[in-house]
Amino acid sequence: MAFFNRDRMKLAAATGVAAVISVAALVVASANALPVGDSAPAFNEMSAQGKEVQLADFKGKTVVLEWTNDGCPFVQKHYNSKNMQNTQEAATKDGAVWITVISSKKGSQGYSDAARANKLTADRGAHPDYVLLDADGSMGRAYGAKTTPHMFVITPEGKIAYNGAIDSIQSNSVKDIPKATNYVTAALASLKAGKAPDPALTVPYGCSVKY
Amino acid sequence: MRGIISRVVGLLAAACASLVAGQAAFAQSQILSTDAKQAKPSLISELAAVAPGDTFFAALNLELEDTWHVYWQNPGDSGLPPTVKWKLPEGVTAGPFKWPAPEAIPLATLMNFGYEHELVLPMEIKVPASAKPGDKLTLTGAFDWLICQDVCIPERAEIALTLPVEAVARANDADSAAIAKSITTSAVPLSGGATVERTKDGFKVAAVDGDLADAAKTAASIRFFPLGPETVYNAPQQFRRGDAGVSVELKASDYAKPGDQDLPGIIVVSGADGALKSWDVPAKPGAAAAGVADASVKSTGGAAAGSGDPFTIAGFLLALGAGFVGGMVLNLMPCVLPVLAVKAAGLAVTAHNPKESRAHGLAYLGGILICFAALGGIVVALQAAGQFAGFGFQLQYPPVVAFFTLAIFALGLNLLGVFEVGGSLMGVGGNLADKGGSSGAFFSGVLAAFVGAPCIGPFMAGAAGWALQQNAAVIITMFLAIGLGLAAPFVALSFTPAIAKIIPRPGRWMATLRQVLAFPMFLTMLWLLWTLAGQTGADGVIVVLAGAITVGFGIWLATKWGGSVPGRVIAGAVIVAAFLIPSAATASIKAPAGGETLAAAAGAEPWSVERVAELRSEGRIIFVDFTARWCVTCQVNKQIAIDSQKARKAFEQNNVAFLVADWTNRDSVIASALAEHGRAGVPLYLVYPAAGGDPVVLPQVLTPGLVEKAVKDAAGTM
Numbered sequence: 040m041a042f043f044n045r046d047r048m049k050l051a052a053a054t055g056v057a058a059v060i061s062v063a064a065l066v067v068a069s070a071n072a073l074p075v076g077d078s079a080p081a082f083n084e085m086s087a088q089g090k091e092v093q094l095a096d097f098k099g100k101t102v103v104l105e106w107t108n109d110g111c112p113f114v115q116k117h118y119n120s121k122n123m124q125n126t127q128e129a130a131t132k133d134g135a136v137w138i139t140v141i142s143s144k145k146g147s148q149g150y151s152d153a154a155r156a157n158k159l160t161a162d163r164g165a166h167p168d169y170v171l172l173d174a175d176g177s178m179g180r181a182y183g184a185k186t187t188p189h190m191f192v193i194t195p196e197g198k199i200a201y202n203g204a205i206d207s208i209q210s211n212s213v214k215d216i217p218k219a220t221n222y223v224t225a226a227l228a229s230l231k232a233g234k235a236p237d238p239a240l241t242v243p244y245g246c247s248v249k250y
Numbered sequence: 251m252r253g254i255i256s257r258v259v260g261l262l263a264a265a266c267a268s269l270v271a272g273q274a275a276f277a278q279s280q281i282l283s284t285d286a287k288q289a290k291p292s293l294i295s296e297l298a299a300v301a302p303g304d305t306f307f308a309a310l311n312l313e314l315e316d317t318w319h320v321y322w323q324n325p326g327d328s329g330l331p332p333t334v335k336w337k338l339p340e341g342v343t344a345g346p347f348k349w350p351a352p353e354a355i356p357l358a359t360l361m362n363f364g365y366e367h368e369l370v371l372p373m374e375i376k377v378p379a380s381a382k383p384g385d386k387l388t389l390t391g392a393f394d395w396l397i398c399q400d401v402c403i404p405e406r407a408e409i410a411l412t413l414p415v416e417a418v419a420r421a422n423d424a425d426s427a428a429i430a431k432s433i434t435t436s437a438v439p440l441s442g443g444a445t446v447e448r449t450k451d452g453f454k455v456a457a458v459d460g461d462l463a464d465a466a467k468t469a470a471s472i473r474f475f476p477l478g479p480e481t482v483y484n485a486p487q488q489f490r491r492g493d494a495g496v497s498v499e500l501k502a503s504d505y506a507k508p509g510d511q512d513l514p515g516i517i518v519v520s521g522a523d524g525a526l527k528s529w530d531v532p533a534k535p536g537a538a539a540a541g542v543a544d545a546s547v548k549s550t551g552g553a554a555a556g557s558g559d560p561f562t563i564a565g566f567l568l569a570l571g572a573g574f575v576g577g578m579v580l581n582l583m584p585c586v587l588p589v590l591a592v593k594a595a596g597l598a599v600t601a602h603n604p605k606e607s608r609a610h611g612l613a614y615l616g617g618i619l620i621c622f623a624a625l626g627g628i629v630v631a632l633q634a635a636g637q638f639a640g641f642g643f644q645l646q647y648p649p650v651v652a653f654f655t656l657a658i659f660a661l662g663l664n665l666l667g668v669f670e671v672g673g674s675l676m677g678v679g680g681n682l683a684d685k686g687g688s689s690g691a692f693f694s695g696v697l698a699a700f701v702g703a704p705c706i707g708p709f710m711a712g713a714a715g716w717a718l719q720q721n722a723a724v725i726i727t728m729f730l731a732i733g734l735g736l737a738a739p740f741v742a743l744s745f746t747p748a749i750a751k752i753i754p755r756p757g758r759w760m761a762t763l764r765q766v767l768a769f770p771m772f773l774t775m776l777w778l779l780w781t782l783a784g785q786t787g788a789d790g791v792i793v794v795l796a797g798a799i800t801v802g803f804g805i806w807l808a809t810k811w812g813g814s815v816p817g818r819v820i821a822g823a824v825i826v827a828a829f830l831i832p833s834a835a836t837a838s839i840k841a842p843a844g845g846e847t848l849a850a851a852a853g854a855e856p857w858s859v860e861r862v863a864e865l866r867s868e869g870r871i872i873f874v875d876f877t878a879r880w881c882v883t884c885q886v887n888k889q890i891a892i893d894s895q896k897a898r899k900a901f902e903q904n905n906v907a908f909l910v911a912d913w914t915n916r917d918s919v920i921a922s923a924l925a926e927h928g929r930a931g932v933p934l935y936l937v938y939p940a941a942g943g944d945p946v947v948l949p950q951v952l953t954p955g956l957v958e959k960a961v962k963d964a965a966g967t968m
Contacts, residue, residue, distance in 0.1 A: 112403065
């Protein structure tokens with residue numbers, strides 16, 4: 040009887056702990072944009088290359104996060120025009136780590152397993168260092184990723200330096216790209232020059248992340 | 251032969267000429283190119299023919315596939331608003347879009363602002379005075395829009411609108427009606443301007459306009475749509491109103507700058523009939539004007555807390571009297587029956603000791619009054635916080651239901667004789683309700699108040715609904731009047747020595763009675779678990795049942811080793827944990843989506859303001875059942891009256907649309923609909939006549955014949 044009860048108590052205690060955790064998770068999920076200057080949330084996600092990738096792996100390096108969904112017209116705008124690939128190439132050549140994140144849940148637009156993600160990278164001629172498969176949306180929610188694309192730049196010290204749109208013109212027209220300021224390129228240049236990016240926080244535009 | 255040919259040719263030419271002439275006489279909209287699939291685009295015009303110097307509206311009209319939406323000028327967390335590039339004849343100019351009032355479209359954790367079903371997006375066109383009658387003006391617009399469901403598709407259309415110029419303009423009736431309908435919802439200026447102040451975690455915007463204040467009073471919903479990103483789009487909005495205008499508290503996002511700043515947006519009010527109105531709110535930093543925050547209006551999606559009949563002393567006394575009678579009648583409502591069982595047991599014990607009997611009666615009264623006063627105080631506090639709380643609100647919180655379930659379970663065990671209270675260590679939960687002394691009577695009062703308060707019975711409905719729209723003192727007095735009514739019959743009995751004559755002397759029969767009365771307790775537990783199942787799904791029920799097992803175990807420990815101090819401490823800790831942990835755990839368990847709703851269980855459709863408006867436009871009779879799992883009266887009415895063959899046949903024969911509004915969980919839209927009918931809780935039954943007009947409100951206790959008659963009356967008024 041006592042043993043039986045201990046089990047019940049464990050269940051009850053576990054329920055309590057689960058309650059606390061899920062409340063915490065809800066709080067995280069409902070948080071709005073991640074403030075610039077805050078520590079970037081840690082993550083540990085499986086990459087399309089089949090390797091677990093953590094933020095801590097990149098200490099001392101500037102990291103760019105790019106939320107993507109290949110079916111989204113706004114993502115297509117920046118890939119069909121090669122704008123995203125060019126930005127990736129310039130950033131990685133300059134020593135930054137580029138991480139593309141796919142947070143579409145299974146069955147929704149943009150969802151990719153490793154094989155599909157790798158094929159997309161090859162077909163698009165993209166240059167990410169890693170493509171992370173975040174189908175449970177945990178990383179996307181931790182960062183408050185709202186749209187595809189949604190961009191983050193993280194300093195070598197692990198602080199958020201830029202959070203927002205890829206560029207300054209909210210549209211899905213390729214024609215606007217040459218007229219727009221690429222905020223990620225600008226933020227990386229500022230960091231390299233030892234300055235804080237300006238703007239550091241913009242409103243991302245695009246399709247909703249398919250959580 | 252030649253003559254015939256020439257005549258035929260002549261006729262053909264004349265026919266062609268008249269066709270061309272006929273075409274030229276009307277505005278012509280032609281799609282030059284488009285890739286649109288989810289939207290059907292067209293360009294419409296108020297005028298069939300324009301006169302030189304005219305100003306008129308043309309509009310992009312998008313008919314959207316169901317479940318797809320397009321965006322407002324601020325699309326929210328994702329999306330893009332429509333755009334246009336014009337090619338216009340010399341001298342013709344086109345103004346910016348005149349945006350109709352948008353809807354809030356939630357999408358997982360995000361919020362979009364836009365339009366579903368149809369968008370009519372007007373623009374003002376100016377015709378130069380130099381235009382010549384007989385000419386034709388062709389306006390060509392290249393429109394781009396993003397249309398989304400879950401996925402998004404960019405669509406475009408190039409549309410040419412050709413308008414004949416005539417000396418006197420001619421209206422296009424159908425199109426001008428559609429455009430006028432759109433424009434009546436677009437934002438109008440505030441008569442008294444708008445201010446914004448920073449608050450602890452956001453902004454407080456005050457908008458001064460008498461019409462807006464009036465509209466807020468009877469609104470089905472009210473919402474601030476910001477033009478910029480400075481607020482969290484999907485955060486609740488706390489609205490208040492006064493005679494001069496309304497104010498709203500908004501949560502700041504990280505895009506807000508520190509300190510004072512402009513916060514432009516619009517306020518959209520949806521009327522009880524579903525019609526939208528909006529006001530332009532160009533809020534500038536400054537102190538709020540007076541008269542914009544006197545009464546609480548509910549939070550997002552929210553609405554006015556009712557029509558608010560004016561306060562008069564006569565009305566107050568009448569309402570208090572109704573509340574008292576309503577409280578007495580509560581004793582006959584199914585929800586209070588289990589407590590009556592406990593009281594009956596108690597009365598049987600004390601009937602032969604008048605002094606003790608009186609003391610218990612007063613203690614019971616005290617328990618009820620304190621509990622009702624506390625509930626009243628919480629309602630007042632919630633209202634002050636801008637939330638709308640009605641009767642039964644306590645059972646809308648799963649932890650309360652869970653705790654209460656366990657208390658009832660313990661009480662049942664006690665009645666069954668599993669444990670005795672006198673002199674033992676037991677001191678938690680419902681077992682106190684059966685404690686020998688006055689404290690037991692006190693707690694049975696608390697219990698009665700708790701189960702009784704969610705029930706709205708006859709007499710009480712109007713009185714409680716009225717009181718909730720008055721000030722704090724009136725609300726609490728009303729709660730006390732109802733409590734007094736609830737307690738009155740038993741207090742009267744306990745002061746009646748004659749009662750002893752009809753109750754046999756204490757003996758073995760009493761133990762048997764107590765045991766029999768345990769079973770109403772376990773049935774009550776079943777009712778609460780069913781309520782919890784609706785709120786948290788099976789998970790919450792399992793957690794509480796695990797708690798019940800642990801409660802049982804703790805009680806067993808106490809009866810076994812309650813004699814020693816460590817035994818007592820361990821048993822006490824187990825019991826406290828068994829109550830608190832599952833109760834706390836249910837707070838975070840959500841019912842799984844797709845679980846059976848009350849509407850589905852009833853073979854009905856879920857209620858919404860929009861659905862009612864839609865069905866009314868079809869001329870259907872509508873029966874609306876405002877219900878909740880925790881409302882026992884509602885369940886009894888449903889079993890006995892609504893589900894009766896008579897009622898169902900009447901529904902079928904008269905093609906009645908049966909809608910269910912399930913208030914088991916907190917729902918501000920349902921709360922506002924209740925308030926609109928002067929109610930503070932469920933049940934509420936409405937029958938909308940086929941011919942239109944106000945709905946008929948049925949009594950709180952239904953019979954099959956009553957439902958049948960109401961439906962027939964509703965049909966007969968055609």
